Amino acid sequence: MTDLLTPVLSANWADERAWKITNYERTGGYQGLRKALGRTPADVMGTVKDAGLRGRGGAGFPTGMKWSFVPQDNPNPKYLVVNADESEPGTCKDMPLMMASPHTLVEGVIIASYAIGCEAAFIYVRGEVVHVVRRLQQAVREAYSAGYIGKNVLGSGYSLDVVVHAGAGAYICGEETALLDSLEGRRGQPRLRPPFPAVAGLYACPTVVNNVESIASVPSIIANGAEWFASMGTEKSKGMTLYSLSGHVQRPGQFEAPLGITLRQLIELSGGVREGHELKFWTPGGSSTPILTAEHLDIPLDYEGAAAAGTMLGTKALQVFDETTSVVRTTLRWVEFYKHESCGKCTPCREGSWWLVQLLQRFEAGTAVEGDIEKMLDLCDNIGGKSFCALADGAVACVTSAVKHFRSEFEAGYTTPAWELFPYERSALFAAPKGAHA
Amino acid sequence: MSGSNESVRADASASHGGVRGHEFQSWFPESGSVDMADTSTNITEETIAEMRQLAERYPQARSALLPMLHLVQSVDGRVSPAGIQACAEVLGITAAQVSGVATFYTMYKRRPGGKHHVGVCTTALCAVMGGDILMDVVEQKLGIGEGETTPDGLFSLERVECNAACDFAPVMMVNWEFMDNMTPESANRLIEDLAAGRVVHSTRGAELVGWKETERVLAGFPDGRADEGPAAGHASLLGLDIAADRGWSAPPARAVQASETTQEEAQ
Numbered sequence: 001m002t003d004l005l006t007p008v009l010s011a012n013w014a015d016e017r018a019w020k021i022t023n024y025e026r027t028g029g030y031q032g033l034r035k036a037l038g039r040t041p042a043d044v045m046g047t048v049k050d051a052g053l054r055g056r057g058g059a060g061f062p063t064g065m066k067w068s069f070v071p072q073d074n075p076n077p078k079y080l081v082v083n084a085d086e087s088e089p090g091t092c093k094d095m096p097l098m099m100a101s102p103h104t105l106v107e108g109v110i111i112a113s114y115a116i117g118c119e120a121a122f123i124y125v126r127g128e129v130v131h132v133v134r135r136l137q138q139a140v141r142e143a144y145s146a147g148y149i150g151k152n153v154l155g156s157g158y159s160l161d162v163v164v165h166a167g168a169g170a171y172i173c174g175e176e177t178a179l180l181d182s183l184e185g186r187r188g189q190p191r192l193r194p195p196f197p198a199v200a201g202l203y204a205c206p207t208v209v210n211n212v213e214s215i216a217s218v219p220s221i222i223a224n225g226a227e228w229f230a231s232m233g234t235e236k237s238k239g240m241t242l243y244s245l246s247g248h249v250q251r252p253g254q255f256e257a258p259l260g261i262t263l264r265q266l267i268e269l270s271g272g273v274r275e276g277h278e279l280k281f282w283t284p285g286g287s288s289t290p291i292l293t294a295e296h297l298d299i300p301l302d303y304e305g306a307a308a309a310g311t312m313l314g315t316k317a318l319q320v321f322d323e324t325t326s327v328v329r330t331t332l333r334w335v336e337f338y339k340h341e342s343c344g345k346c347t348p349c350r351e352g353s354w355w356l357v358q359l360l361q362r363f364e365a366g367t368a369v370e371g372d373i374e375k376m377l378d379l380c381d382n383i384g385g386k387s388f389c390a391l392a393d394g395a396v397a398c399v400t401s402a403v404k405h406f407r408s409e410f411e412a413g414y415t416t417p418a419w420e421l422f423p424y425e426r427s428a429l430f431a432a433p434k435g436a437h438a
Numbered sequence: 439m440s441g442s443n444e445s446v447r448a449d450a451s452a453s454h455g456g457v458r459g460h461e462f463q464s465w466f467p468e469s470g471s472v473d474m475a476d477t478s479t480n481i482t483e484e485t486i487a488e489m490r491q492l493a494e495r496y497p498q499a500r501s502a503l504l505p506m507l508h509l510v511q512s513v514d515g516r517v518s519p520a521g522i523q524a525c526a527e528v529l530g531i532t533a534a535q536v537s538g539v540a541t542f543y544t545m546y547k548r549r550p551g552g553k554h555h556v557g558v559c560t561t562a563l564c565a566v567m568g569g570d571i572l573m574d575v576v577e578q579k580l581g582i583g584e585g586e587t588t589p590d591g592l593f594s595l596e597r598v599e600c601n602a603a604c605d606f607a608p609v610m611m612v613n614w615e616f617m618d619n620m621t622p623e624s625a626n627r628l629i630e631d632l633a634a635g636r637v638v639h640s641t642r643g644a645e646l647v648g649w650k651e652t653e654r655v656l657a658g659f660p661d662g663r664a665d666e667g668p669a670a671g672h673a674s675l676l677g678l679d680i681a682a683d684r685g686w687s688a689p690p691a692r693a694v695q696a697s698e699t700t701q702e703e704a705q
Contacts, residue, residue, distance in 0.1 A: 002688070002689055003681070003684075003686035003687060003688075004684075004686055005677050005680060005681040005684075005686045006681075006686070006687065006688035006689070007677065007678050007681050007687065007688065008688045010674075010675075010677065010678050011678070011688075013669055013670045013674060013675055013678055014669070014670065014675050014678055014679075015669065016669075017665070017669065018669040018670075019664070019665075019669055020665075077497070086602045087599070087600055087601075087602060088600070089561050089562060089563065089599075089600040089604075090563060090600070090604050091600075091602060091604070092602045092603050092604045092605055092606075094602070095602045095603065096670055096671070096674035099642065099669070099670065099674075100669040100670040100674065101669075120497060126602070127508070127545050127614065127656050128545065128557075128598070128601055128611065128614045129601070129602065129614060129616075130613070130614040130615060130643070130644075130652045130655050130656060131615060131616070131640065131642065131643035131644060131664075131666075131667060133655060133656060134644070134655060134660060134661070134663060134664040135664050137655075137658075137660045137664065138660065138664035138665075141660075163495055163496065164658070165501075165504070165505065165658075166504070166505065166508065166656040166657075166658070167504065167543070167545075168504050168507065168508065168543035168544075168545040168546055168656075169543050169544035169545035169546075170542065170543050170544065171599065182504065183501055184498065184500060184501055185498075185500035185501050185502065185503030185504060185529070185539065186500075186503075186539060187538060187539055187542040188542065188543075203497060203498055223691070224691035225691060228689065228691045231689055232688065232689065240688060243677075244604065244605055245605065246563060246604035246605045246607060247563055247566075247567065247604075247607070248567075251673070251676055252604070252605040252606075252607070252673050252676075253605050253672075253673035253674065253675070253676025253677060254605065254673065254674050254675075254676060254677050254678075255676065255677035255680075256677055256678075256681075257677070269677070269680055270676075287562065317604065319562075319563050319604065321563075321566065325566055329566070330562045330566060333560070333561060333562035333565050333566075334561075334562045337561050337562070337599055337600070340599065341599070343542075424566075424570065425571075427566045427567070428566070428567060428568035428570075428571055429567055429568050429608070429621075430568055430571070430621050430622060432571045432574070432575075432622070433571075433575060433622045435578065
């Protein structure tokens, strides 16, 4: 039986200047790389497959399998692109990882690149986090100086270049094909698939796009073995992962645990829900994953457990809201986000998210009319699954799940403003100063 | 070229401010507009040389466009017409192609921003936890609304979207540095300190210097300040602290292998 918390990725975050290469090496850093270079790329890929590592960016696709889709007989260059564009509302795991221990990611990048046979890798990090960018830039420079990146890595004959690339503020670039367009210096708009990036990705060449945490998990898998990794977690959701607890809990924060922990356990570790309050609703993995309620406190937070509850594990971003919170207000704010971040390529998403905001504003103001719930659900039906990428699905998931669990609150929007039913100041951590609005 | 752009702008403003008839009314009157009337620029040969340097970092030069636009902002304090032209010339694409990219991304500003760019997160979780109150507080303190710059050019204000620091909510950003766990008091103090030119540090990052300096780092020219600030904030370390307290850890690698060997032997 493994412990409730199992820090691996976060194990060195409290170390003195954990971001420096010498400190990373002191705690076993780059041993995984040395081990990998002594084996064949196919063997390394096999270990990641055997470990059962699944994508930590939301979809949960097996990482080793994704790598194996890269056609090795394709004459074009191959690329690895790390998706460090973390911007799904509620999601806050990759930024602390890269800030505290950027070398964990860099080591993973080198091992993954070796496994898929690419000689150029890119870390596409969102631009709005300059200190994370600084730490990554420095880590890559240190790794070049140490001979871990560059020509003839550690005398192995394998060569690799790594570029840290800052984005410019577009949530959609977290979608892998939009990210590739953005990395090519274009507007970040999703591509129609197939072809998938593994076949025609960056510059139409075979490309693997992986989330930060997925790649950062690779060094420990190679260093400790597939069996070690698979000894944590549940039957189909293997390994340890970062759970991000935020919102109305005593102590929000990052918890690295085997897949399958429950929200009840995490909230207990946090010290409970905000003093004097109780849980009302929560997201299992960011705002794009359908919301859940107190009745789902004991579902195992793994890919299967979340799916069985009608939602998705997503990024394991657990946003907790207590009984003071208006579901209507929260949903509106999420949909305003999707409206703003819709790239505009697909009409159902571009226009539909705009209309959803108009409707939700009426619910919030108490000026919705009988039939608006049905109209909103009908609208959702015309948006979800009707666009190139999953942004549209995320935009409607929060609406449909909110109506499913809290329909009466939307019905109240026919007569009463949300801020009267749920005075907004009660949800905040502090009172509004005189003259400021809640 | 600038003449034709000005006439387009004149037409657009006529349709907004003119007689309201059947003409198209945009819900996003600001979208897509780069201020082509302000032709001032600080771009030099050195800037162009740095742009070429960025272009060389990629297998295909155009990949450097986003970093190049960050560089333009670090020099001109906005995406300037001259900056657009320079990017186009270095990459061998049209100014329209560069504009098309520049207007897609919210971090690219088409009007001059402040020395310090202040952001308040008002996406759902931060908003609920107090971000809406903070936005109000900061607007009152600065006397400007979102998207505006103070007359002295010291501050610009933006309503930002989820900045991946939800366990530190409510969050503000200054020059894209984290300002965690903000309150009305700490927000007011932050603005006062910056206005007075006092040294202010990000709660999880470097000293707050200026937005243009940040843009240069984002362009890919490090400022040597990666070692400032802590490795992690308190919330990032919470699980680690609890695990240490209770003696919890990941299984040791050897133990797993050993127990498997034992099982195999037993079988």
